Amino acid sequence: AQSVTQLGSHVSVSEGALVLLRCNYSSSVxxxxxxxVQYPNQGLQLLLKYTSAATLVKGINGFEAEFKKSxxxxxxxxxxxxxxxxxxYFCAVSNQAGTALIFGKGTTLSxxx
Amino acid sequence: xxxxxxxxxxxxMGMTNKKSLKCEQHMGHRAMYWYKQKAKKxxxxxxxxxxxxxxxxxxxxxxxxxxxxNSSLLNLHLHALQPEDSALYLCAxxxxxxxxxxxxxGTRLSVL
Numbered sequence: 001a002q003s004v005t006q007l008g009s010h011v012s013v014s015e016g017a018l019v020l021l022r023c024n025y026s027s028s029v030x031x032x033x034x035x036x037v038q039y040p041n042q043g044l045q046l047l048l049k050y051t052s053a054a055t056l057v058k059g060i061n062g063f064e065a066e067f068k069k070s071x072x073x074x075x076x077x078x079x080x081x082x083x084x085x086x087x088x089y090f091c092a093v094s095n096q097a098g099t100a101l102i103f104g105k106g107t108t109l110s111x112x113x
Numbered sequence: 114x115x116x117x118x119x120x121x122x123x124x125x126m127g128m129t130n131k132k133s134l135k136c137e138q139h140m141g142h143r144a145m146y147w148y149k150q151k152a153k154k155x156x157x158x159x160x161x162x163x164x165x166x167x168x169x170x171x172x173x174x175x176x177x178x179x180x181x182x183n184s185s186l187l188n189l190h191l192h193a194l195q196p197e198d199s200a201l202y203l204c205a206x207x208x209x210x211x212x213x214x215x216x217x218x219g220t221r222l223s224v225l
Contacts, residue, residue: 032212032213034213036216042218042219043117043119043203043216043217043218043219044156044203044216045216046213046214046215046216049212049213051212090156099144099161099163099168099169100158100161100169101158101214103155103156104155105154105155106153106154106155
């Protein structure tokens with residue numbers, strides 16, 4: 001069965017520092033992987049998705065993620081954090097039938113000035 | 114336009130009330146979803162509609178009743194809810210399976 005594990009429930013960085021949010025997946029078939037961001041009192045916004053094309057995926061707001069099959073990882077990075085990046089981030093994988101998303105538990109990103 | 118619109122944004126209801134949540138998308142997506150999200154938790158899938166037919170019901174209590182009147186609209190009818198049903202209810206849509214879902218801003222429901 002498909003699953004994702006997000007390492008670190010809370011990550012704190014300084015403004016301008018590298019952002020690294022970790023996600024490992026488990027899948028018996030080539031996965032479709034996603035990163036979503038949720039700002040307080042809002043819905044989820046799709047940041048980027050991996051659908052078996054390029055392994056380095058660029059998303060919105062300067063974020064990118066690299067699919068590494070050997071490490072079963074899909075970590076999210078951003079070179080320089082902004083205060084506006086503070087939010088909850090969810091990694092997700094499509095289930096085998098492709099009919100639903102399976103979410104990780106989420107990582108809260110805090111950015112300090 | 115990647116917008117999914119949910120109404121109302123906030124809803125307070127008593128345990129004997131009947132209310133409905135509404136969701137609308139005009140992206141031509143053929144799959145629509147209802148999720149429930151508690152504070153500090155990931156969304157939990159409730160229902161999936163594919164081509165206007167209910168394809169997944171994740172063992173949701175019958176006090177939640179989904180309806181898909183057409184390919185652009187999705188409703189969630191609520192009746193005799195419990196206080197533990199208080200949560201953020203999210204609607205999402207996708208063009209096809211595996212290509213990513215687009216979420217609405219949600220309805221924050223409080224059951225008194």
